Amino acid sequence: MFRKFTREDIHSRSKVKSSIQRTLKAKLVSQYPKLEEVIDELIPKKSHIELIKCEDKIQLYTVDGEVLFFQQFDELIPTLRLVHKFPEAYPTVQVDRGAIKFVLSGANIMCPGLTSAGAKLPDAPGYEKDTIVVINAENKEHALAIGKLMMSTEEIKSHNKGHGVEMIHHLGDPLWTFTTD
Amino acid sequence: MPLQEVVYCGVCSYPPEYCEFTGKLKRCKVWLKENHPDLFTKLYGDDNGDVAAVAGKLAESSIGEEREEKLEKDLLKLQTKQENREQRELAKKLSSKVIIKREARTKRKFIIAISGLEVFEIDMKKLAKTFASKFATGCSVSKNAEKKEEIVIQGDVLEAVEAYIHSLLKEKGLKDVKVETIDTKMKKKKPEGAPTA
Known part of the structure; x- marks a missing residue:
């Protein structure tokens, strides 16, 4: 999604009203219930939230100058900065060490990288197709990418071939290096 | 947590x-x-x-x-x-250089054009803004004859700009970069304090 993303892709920037801020926070909590206890810490009441509208209907939300989440359609997707701050709240999968290199260059994640010895998938029933997942790596503490499941985790286990996770955002992509000023 | x-x-x-x-x-x-x-x-x-x-x-x-x-x-x-x-x-x-040019606009007015900065990963727009507030003049980024971006400052601030660019490059650890100043004065200044009347 952020393969190519530059300043020119930004259409408009505007401040988010506090009433909309409230609904936004509620929506974030409803999507990721575990965020509830830290939401006021993540987005303090007096914080300055900005909405940045970009090409392809991508909308970035920045809190005090830091891009914390974005949406393309209805779903709010956290950025890695937010994930690093509070990693427990999201569905997570783990890839093996061999896959890190490819993930960091923006490739979709193949099923074998998710099923091998160093990787981890949740036990059944697992996650549905199209879930937004945080991608961790073997022996690493922090997440390195965010993707969308192209098949359910059970299917990945049984099928074990082809693309498993569609890449949305990874360390080092233009969104990661993006700064508001 | x-x-x-x-x-x-x-x-x-x-x-x-x-x-x-x-x-x-x-x-x-x-x-x-x-x-x-x-x-x-x-x-x-x-x-x-x-x-x-x-x-x-x-x-x-x-x-x-x-x-x-x-x-x-x-x-x-x-x-x-x-x-x-x-x-x-x-x-x-290291091989590229920054060119600071002083051009005469009218008799006593000058503009300063700085080109060759894009190699150094300097945000031209931002720098233009800094100059504008530093010297309290108009300052903008425009394209010059070679289709390259340059910063144009209105006002005769050649020395100050040169010093600033030097310090900026020093900050980036690029002390050895050449900074060339071109002064296109049309005619020699009259001796100071010459009687005008």
């Missing part, structure tokens, strides 16, 4: 555990050692010896020795590639 504060590498901006995949590992290591020695020992061990680090990685990896070796090799390749690229870029930076 409180929020986590994550340290990001000052060189490659990744969390330090991913530095090995960026191809800038050497510089990252130096940075980490200076700024977060505790993290450095955690990630790379007490000893600086590369042997120990590699052995440690092998032990904790599960993808098999053979694949690990290949990965190791690929990463090394990436690193040399990156280093070469950086060297090339540095050479390019």
